[in-house]
Amino acid sequence: xxxxxxxxxxxxxxxxxxxxxxxxxxxxxxxxxxxxxxxxxxxxxxxxxxxxxxxxxxxxxxxxxxxxxxxxxxxxxxxxxxxxxxxxxxxxxxxxxxxxxxxxxxxxxxxxxxxxxxxxxxxxxxxxxxxxxxxxxxxxxxxxxxxxxxxxxxxxxxx
Numbered sequence: 001x002x003x004x005x006x007x008x009x010x011x012x013x014x015x016x017x018x019x020x021x022x023x024x025x026x027x028x029x030x031x032x033x034x035x036x037x038x039x040x041x042x043x044x045x046x047x048x049x050x051x052x053x054x055x056x057x058x059x060x061x062x063x064x065x066x067x068x069x070x071x072x073x074x075x076x077x078x079x080x081x082x083x084x085x086x087x088x089x090x091x092x093x094x095x096x097x098x099x100x101x102x103x104x105x106x107x108x109x110x111x112x113x114x115x116x117x118x119x120x121x122x123x124x125x126x127x128x129x130x131x132x133x134x135x136x137x138x139x140x141x142x143x144x145x146x147x148x149x150x151x152x153x154x155x156x157x158x159x
Contacts, residue, residue, distance in 0.1 A: 010076060010153075017071035018145050025064035026137055032056035033133060044133065045117055050110060053133070057109065061102040068148070069094050077157035090156060097151040104147065105140045112136035 005012060036042050036052030043049060069091060073079045081090045116132035123131045 011149075013076045014072070014149055014152075017068070017076055018149075021064055021067045021071065022141055022145070024067055025060045026141070028063050029056045029060040029137065030133075032059055044131070047114075050113075053110060053113065054106065057102075057106045061098070061105070065095060065098045065102075068098070072152055072157065077152065079157050093156040094152070097156060098148065101144045101147045101151070105144045108140040108143060109136035112139055 033044070033052060033056055036049060036056075037044055040052075042052060072094070073081070073087070073090065079090060081087050113132045113136045116135060121132055123129050128134060
């Protein structure tokens with residue numbers, strides 16, 4: 001088991017911290033949706049609710065980038081960039097690449113929600129309520145996690 005972890009440490013820690021980051025950032029996303037729905041009395045099926053979704057995605061992204069940069073730099077890729085200028089370059093590359101995958105995440109998640117409502121999708125419950133918003137976050141997160149790993153490994157924190 002120790003050899004397996006040693007051999008696959010980078011991927012295992014990336015997945016672990018990816019789950020942690022995703023839980024934190026998606027928590028922010030769903031809190032903002034709840035605020036829009038319950039405090040401002042908006043319906044998630046209305047197209048105007050996409051404004052709330054977009055704001056939630058922006059906050060989700062900011063929180064996710066911050067948590068991911070710290071965990072990726074320190075524990076996943078064990079970056080040797082220790083000076084302020086080296087860290088600034090890494091953060092610039094990291095944030096820049098995350099803008100691209102953030103836009104991908106936003107577009108995919110909004111498209112999935114709109115398609116599911118257009119198809120009259122009916123949510124079901126199995127531990128969680130599988131709403132169009134939950135499906136959109138699951139699918140877009142999987143696409144973004146793989147994209148971010150490849151970008152971080154080969155562009156941002158390359159040895």
